[in-house]
Amino acid sequence: MKSAVETLNPTRVRLTVEVPFEELKPSLDAAYRKINQQVTVPGFRKGKIPARIIDQRFGRGAVLEEAVNDALPKFYNEAVTEGEISPLGQPEVDITELKDNELLTFTAEVDIRPEIQIPDYSGIEVTVDAVEVSDEDVDTTVDQLRERFASTTVVERAAAEGDVVKIDLEARVDGEVLADGVAQGVSYTIGSGQMLDGLDEAVTGLEAGGTATFTSELKGGSAAGREAEISVTVESVSARELPGLDDDFAQLASEFDTLEELREDSRRRLAEEKKYQQATEAQEKVLDALLELVEVPIPQKLLADEVETRKHNLEHHQLAQLGMDLDAYLSMQEKTREEFDAELTEQAEKGIRTQFVLDEVAKQEKLNVSQQELTEHLMRRAQSSGMSPDQFAKAVVEGGQVPMLVGEVSRGKALAAVVESVTVTDSNGEPVRLDEDEDEAAGDEAVAGTENSTDED
Template identity: 30%
Template sequence: MKANWEKIEKNVGVLDVEIDAEQVAVALDKAFRKVVAKVNVPGFRKGKVPRAIFEARFGVESLYQDAIDILLPQAYSEAVEQAGIEPVDRPDVDVEQFAKGQAFKFKAKVTVKPEVKLGEYKGLEVPAADAEVTEEEIAKELERLQNRHAELVVVDEGPAQQGDTAVIDFEGFQDGVPFEGGKGEMYSLELGSGSFIPGFEEQVVGLNIAEEKDVNVTFPENYHAENLAGKPVVFKVKLHEIKRKNLPALDDEFAKDVSEFDTLEEYKQDLAAKLKERKEKDAESARETAVIDQAAAAAEVDVPEAMVENEIEQMMKDFESRLRMQGMNLDLYYQFSGQSQESLKEQMKVDASKRVRNNLVLEAIANAENLEVSESDVDEELENLSKMYGRSADELRTIFSSNGYLDTLTSDLKVRKAVKFIVENSKTA
């Protein structure tokens, strides 16, 4: 095989590949065995048609696409390895020649991982973080816990207030006509949660039990349903019930109910210790973020759009997975949030671009400092993951190896080593 790599743009080049005629013949043989098992020729059992008769009846050209499909993936992989490049997206392949008895020639336009020119990444200065816990922070944490353990009590009279849960019927109309997905009965809506269209919840505040009201709102311009995006609508709303949080008293009994402590004072001391530990972890995370951002800002790298798009797709999968854990899916999310798939992806784009840039810079730092991932590093990580997933480390290794994730895991560990390196080599301003 011959493979020639020529760069035509910053991160784009062309692989010019030629495969000898002998390999083409082998691929055609494989294609024939695959195709002949599916064709019917009078006088022959399926799969038993001689090659010469098959080619005379259907033409050898009928095997070309299957032969290309057999030959191309392996040929492309070998060409990439021979050229010493690292593609970051699917190639754009143009077959220039493929015929029986001839060499197979194709060109592949390939986007490759960009080169990184590192700037300063040692001795970076970051502000000192305050991990001390204040009385105000303890009070806010206690308030949060009060709300979590509050009872919802039915209110018999008086208007609905912010923070109440309003049990409502609603039906939406556009120009007097009901629209799909705009109706609900006995729906529990927490006022102030922001879960409905902007302006809806504020207009339910003040309603009394059994009272009805026309709620006028305008759907966001980026709403997923095009027929409603940016359009004014009217929701006919009826309030059936009001439920209000009844906060428990902050006393020793509260401490006993929510913790293993007998007194509120003991519980507050434990909260203070946990808050301090959390703040210390947050400070450590903030320090990591600060040095990574500084190292990335000091580097020169042209991030390919394909890498950003791939990162967005991964972020979308992660987001959908988190929604499912909450009993929701993307369609419901679009409906409740008013966003579309396009607007959500656009919202993720800045973060995706930053993630890709940071990872590229960290990989370059790891290479510059000769930071290597040992087999024991991988074993340790697999042991940690085994506790998380409830599978043995050997099982996880087999699974990761079979789907190609072991290389990704190794790359992630290398990036973590780079983060640790620049943090240890940073200083407090």
């Protein structure tokens, strides 16, 4: 077999492959055996029909077609190896010549990973928010904990902000009650703003048995994004009472004996959270700065496929779970279809560029992924997916997604290596150093934010 590679553009090549007919013989023999098992010829036992009889009865062309279809993947893969190319996706194959007992010639056009040069990135400088925890931050956290331990008592008065009301709701669009627009006995805290726009104003001032009507845009369901007339009836009004801010509360809500110990623990947790946020911010800013330094040609077919995959996942998985279609989503986001498509294309392109650049950094830095690193990454992914590690691992293996996870870990390590080589300072002008655990976890998050849906390699 002989092959040649022609570069069509930085991201696409054409392979021309010539196969001597004798190299087709194994596939030709297999084609005769397959046809032998599928057909019946009077006078011959099944599976014992001579090749010349098959040629006479069914045509030599049918046998050749079967043999070529069987052999093409093998010869294509050999040509890819010989040409030292990294294909992306499936090739477009065209048989240009097939001479019986002489020669098979075919071409295969396929997108490839572009050759990119990673410049010296050590001069990158980024600034991130300083890790600062104020007394007000601690107060807010403790107050949120108090909210969780609040008690409620039914009262005979008009509802006010902070009260918990039990309500019935009914939504009408164009005068018709929606099948999924009725809810009864819903508990709602006035002022939380967690349901419909206008609900807080409608129920404030109502006593048990009171009714109000208001107009609001529905956020989900069959009429998501549409204006509806909402009727709300208050069944009961309950006042919320927060526990006292003292040592008794600390013992009730935590493992600590004093309020001061609880506040110090809250301060420590907030500092850890802000340090993680700082690490993620550093990773994201360094990644953006790195991408600006590197010229990355994008395979257009890969980009189109990635855009379509992202759109499909949004429409048929994320929005479908919310009972919403794309038009309703666009209405809620106040975006046109053109704006949505442009934004999706930009995100997909960044994902592809990120993958190519970080893969090249990993190759340049000779970064490998250990079994322990893969296991730790799998545990983090399982936790974020809501599945047990065993369930997630099984799904990954059955879906053939292990190489994808290895790629994610490798890119996270590559980004962490870049961050280690650049200058990161906080908003106070102090240098920022990330510890290894923060670096890896934040790297996962930063890369995941841009990762493309398919790891085609």
